[in-house]
Amino acid sequence: MSWAEMQPLLSQACWETLIMVGWSTLIAVAGGLPLGVLLVLTDRGGLLRNATVNKAVGVVVNLGRSLPFLILMISVLPFTRWVIGTTIGAEAMVVPLSIGAIPFLARLVETAVREVDGGLVEAVQAMGGSTWTVVRKALLPESLPSLIAGLTTTVIALIGYSAMAGTIGGGGLGDLAIRYGYQRFETSLMLVTIGVLIVIVTAVQLAGDLAARGASHRGRTSTTPRLRLLRPAAATEAS
Amino acid sequence: MITTTGLTKVYRSRDRETVALDGVDLHVREGEVYGVVGRSGAGKSTLIRCVNLLERPTSGTVEVAGRDLTALAGRSDRAGSALRTARTGIGMVFQHFNLLSSRTVRDNVELPLEILGVSGRERRRKALELLDLVGLADKARAYPAQLSGGQKQRVGIARSLAGDPKVLLSDEATSALDPETTRSILQLLRDLNQQLGLTILLITHEMDVVKAICDSAALMKGGRIVESGKVTDLLATPGSELAHELFPVGGEPSGEGRTVVDLTFHGEAATEPVISQLSRTYNIDISVLGAALETIGGRQVGRMRIELPGAFEDNVVPIGFLREKGLQVDVAPVAGDELVKEGAK
Known part of the structure; x- marks a missing residue:
């Protein structure tokens, strides 16, 4: 297969992957961020202590996390049809991807927010801040580097899930690799697709690390996410 | 407030x-x-x-x-x-x-x-x-x-x-x-x-x-x-634990049959040569075990632990003299004895 033949297929597949990952990331943030914060606030010792809510949210999140994505994708097909009107195509796949990513991100958000020093919460309260103020001014900004790292992990997981979504008609790079590389023995296309996926994942990780570093003002001693992929750049910046 | x-x-x-x-x-x-x-x-x-x-x-x-x-x-x-x-x-x-x-x-x-x-x-x-x-x-x-x-x-x-x-x-x-x-x-x-x-x-x-x-x-x-x-x-409160913590004066008595006295000087008393007067008046030897001088709120306050020869009974008069001079006097408890703590009037 020549590059001229591959090029339109690849750009179409990239676009589809982008739609699937992009939309589901946005929805995952909209759902996972509040859920994660809620898990921390309602926990024992939290600002909105509420065992019932905490348990309920925890169970829902665990349920979403324990279901293998392939099964989740198929079991929500009726729901997907109800929301989008079809079960085929990149747009339709946004539904199962979002449902899979929300609990995933919620746990990561929970861990990140829990790391924030309780003293800061106390300080904001002592100034007369409400719970909402504590969340907005202390919990979220202070955990931002970890939140960005969590989001990066989620996006990369979503790229992986989106390849699976390709198998049931979602399109995208995974679908391309299976249809051409696996079923038609177009090894060259398979290799190119893998290459493209590696580049995308690397770029996302790099962007995430850079953003997390930029958001962190704690200095180099603490748990700042270091650049994992670009050592020389990190070295020049440190000098 | x-x-x-x-x-x-x-x-x-x-x-x-x-x-x-x-x-x-x-x-x-x-x-x-x-x-x-x-x-x-x-x-x-x-x-x-x-x-x-x-x-x-x-x-x-x-x-x-x-x-x-x-x-x-x-x-x-x-x-x-x-x-x-x-x-x-x-x-x-x-x-x-x-x-x-x-x-x-x-x-x-x-x-x-x-x-x-x-x-x-x-x-x-x-x-x-x-x-x-x-x-x-x-x-x-x-x-x-x-x-x-x-x-x-x-x-x-x-x-x-x-x-x-x-x-x-x-x-x-x-x-x-x-x-x-x-x-x-x-x-x-x-x-x-x-x-x-x-x-x-x-x-x-x-x-x-x-x-x-x-x-x-x-x-x-x-x-x-x-x-x-x-x-x-x-x-100025006799036996105050806080005062003692704030201004600890250490020093162990050198032997038995002696009386250990903690003195606190305030204001004018802090500048009077009370110890040498005591020594001269009663002709006794006084050893200083420990002393500290502090300024609290602009006022000088001194604390001193001294040792007088003889048991408490023998020193009633010198201790009375110190009280007369306006010092706060605490007699330290003697080992084996009941807690002897006397306050200033």
């Missing part, structure tokens, strides 16, 4: 009850620096957290600047808007500073003003003014991670003053700092107390802090205040 009445706090875990505060009555007058000292676990931290109701007392009332905060808080576990408004008028500084690492120094100081709903330009002006007050005007754009411990605490103090509080609560503010920095932070607190008429309630486990800046002090043990009052009065 701050009054707590019958303040009690009981922590309940599954099968245990821990009494952190056991009926604490605290009275802090307007404009004074009041120190609460005690070992860790004595309940100091719980006490100061109960003053702005970060910790809800199990029973008892807290009044700050004439307002009953416990009534404002109501029964709800969460801070209602009335309590939150009251808190904006009470500054608080912490042992570990509790600055937001994601904000610059100036933005940290602006935070309470944001909560108060002050406009952007006014916030900025006020923040810079406060940073100037604590001597950190040049660090406005730095992040907390770039500051030293003492500088961080100065930011903490600037932040606590943003709401123009009448009362400042200091929770072990200098305990994480080295002695030199501690002195400068205490000096700053003293200056703020005098310039702004700020009432300061501080808790600490360091006696030096009380010695350096407190007008009044209280000693906490096992959730109770066992002793309290003005520092100068405490020193």
